[in-house]
Every structure is written in C-alpha cells, then in structure tokens.
Amino acid sequence: MTMHKVNDLLQNVEYDDEVRVGIFPNGQCYNSTTKKEKHYWDPNAWDFVNISPFRINTEKNKFTVTGCNTLAYLTLEDHPFNYSVGCLSSCNSLDTVIKHGSCSGIGCCQTDIPKGASTFKFSFDERFNNAEVYNFSRCSYAMVVEEAQLKFNTTYITDEDWIDDTELAAVLDWAIGNTTCEEAQTNKPSYACISSNSICSTTYFDVFSRFRQDSTKSSWK
Incomplete structure (x- = not known):
C-alpha cells in the first residue's frame, strides 16, 4: 500500500495546520533457518514530495523500530545534509523486555526525525535478523509514527500479526509552497x-x- 492516496488513509484534520493519516509500517519476518519469509515494503510510502502540500511533522512523530536483534535505517534522501538515521532494538529473551510502556531500545527503539526532509526510505541491516530469536520474535517493523500514539506492548514482539490489528497514524503538516x-x-x-x-x-x-x-x-x- 502507499501513502500517496492521503484521502484514503485520512483519520482526522486538526483545527490549525495538521492532518493525521494511517500508516503501513515496513517489516520483515524470518524463520529458523535465517530465510526471510515475509517482507512488507513500499519504496514510495513516504515520498511526500509527490503528495504536496503535506510534510512530515518531525516534532510529533518518531522513527520507530520493533523487534529483537533488529537494526533499521531511515534514509532522508532530500535532507540538506543527506544522511541516514539508525535505530537498534535488541533483546535476548522475553524476560529482558519491558512488558509495557515506552520504547527503551529493548524490543522497541525510537529516535528523532531530523527536520528538512520529505522523502524517506526504510531499510534493514541484514547482519541483524530474527533467526536467532525466532522462537519468540519472528518479525521486525520500521515506521514513522506519532510518538503519543504508540505505547509499547510485548505483543509487538511475540505476535507477528499485531501490525494488522493495530491502527497507527502519523501527523502531517500542511506546507503550501516552497518559499519562506x-x-x-x-x-x-x-x-x-x-x-x-x-x-x-x-x-x-x-x-x-x-x-x-x-x-x-x-x-x-
């Protein structure tokens, strides 16, 4: 699916200058032999240049990664400094995972999104995969999501279908024109x-x- 059809994913329009839309995280799932079985990927999902006048709100959203032994990158293709942001989520067992609450890096990682970009690409570091933790965490997901909306739950680690049963959203800003x-x-x-x-x-x-x-x-x- 793609974020280009904003009207199809629209959840609500704020009074001032914000729009909240549903998101579809990128993800990958492994089996016990390190074979990637599922790969959720939309290379155009966060290309906001093509859906102007919307821009990602970098204050209310976070780059978020869930899973164990997972390193994912958010590449800002049109950022003035042209760089990637990484987020590492790790856990050796469910006993080490904080049951509920915020993303602390154990089972869930969150980091800021630099301002100035409207085109994002997601990628996973293949040196980190879920094969070693397959018995309790098969899948990893990477997304840009509203920070206040995502409350970490251990089902994000244990249930590979949680992403289909959870409504997630990102906040977009109205941006009219490309001048000050x-x-x-x-x-x-x-x-x-x-x-x-x-x-x-x-x-x-x-x-x-x-x-x-x-x-x-x-x-x-």
Whole structure:
C-alpha cells in the first residue's frame, strides 16, 4: 500500500495546520533457518514530495523500530545534509523486555526525525535478523509514527500479526509552497495568506510555508 492516496488513509484534520493519516509500517519476518519469509515494503510510502502540500511533522512523530536483534535505517534522501538515521532494538529473551510502556531500545527503539526532509526510505541491516530469536520474535517493523500514539506492548514482539490489528497514524503538516513567508509576501498577486484571521509560518529549514487560522479569531474571511 502507499501513502500517496492521503484521502484514503485520512483519520482526522486538526483545527490549525495538521492532518493525521494511517500508516503501513515496513517489516520483515524470518524463520529458523535465517530465510526471510515475509517482507512488507513500499519504496514510495513516504515520498511526500509527490503528495504536496503535506510534510512530515518531525516534532510529533518518531522513527520507530520493533523487534529483537533488529537494526533499521531511515534514509532522508532530500535532507540538506543527506544522511541516514539508525535505530537498534535488541533483546535476548522475553524476560529482558519491558512488558509495557515506552520504547527503551529493548524490543522497541525510537529516535528523532531530523527536520528538512520529505522523502524517506526504510531499510534493514541484514547482519541483524530474527533467526536467532525466532522462537519468540519472528518479525521486525520500521515506521514513522506519532510518538503519543504508540505505547509499547510485548505483543509487538511475540505476535507477528499485531501490525494488522493495530491502527497507527502519523501527523502531517500542511506546507503550501516552497518559499519562506518573507519571500512569498514579496509577490503580492500570488500571496494567499491575506485574511486578517490567518497566519503565515515558515518551517522545515525555512523552506516551506504554512497558513493557519489564528486561534484568537473566530472565523475566516
């Protein structure tokens, strides 16, 4: 499945400048002989350049990895510094896994997403796989997900189908145009943020502009 059809995955639209959409994590599952049996992968799932005006919210979302003996990467292809972010999740047995709660690196890992990117690619380090922990953790998953929504549970380790039974979402920001507010204001005929009840804000390394309603005002004009 793909994130390009945002309307199909839309969960709700926030009052100001956010949209929450359902996500489909990337994943892989192993058997006892190190053979990869399942591979959930959509190379275009996080290509937000093609679904403008949406951009990933890097404050509310986290790059998240679940599984044991798992190292996954989030490659930011259009980031100004062009680099990858890694997240390592490890556990030798279920006894070492925190039963419920936050991602601590044992069975679940979370890390920040750098600002300034709208095209992501996921990958798994093949040197780390679930064959050694097959008896209690067959599958690993990597995703960009809203931090407040994902509460770690041991079923994320033991149940390979948990991903099909759990609704997960990511928060997107409205991003209108690829200029700063200051630059947009110099072109009066095309400048869209003209309502007295609206505010133009610049984000993502001062590249993208967002328009939102001023919460102190009662309505748009």
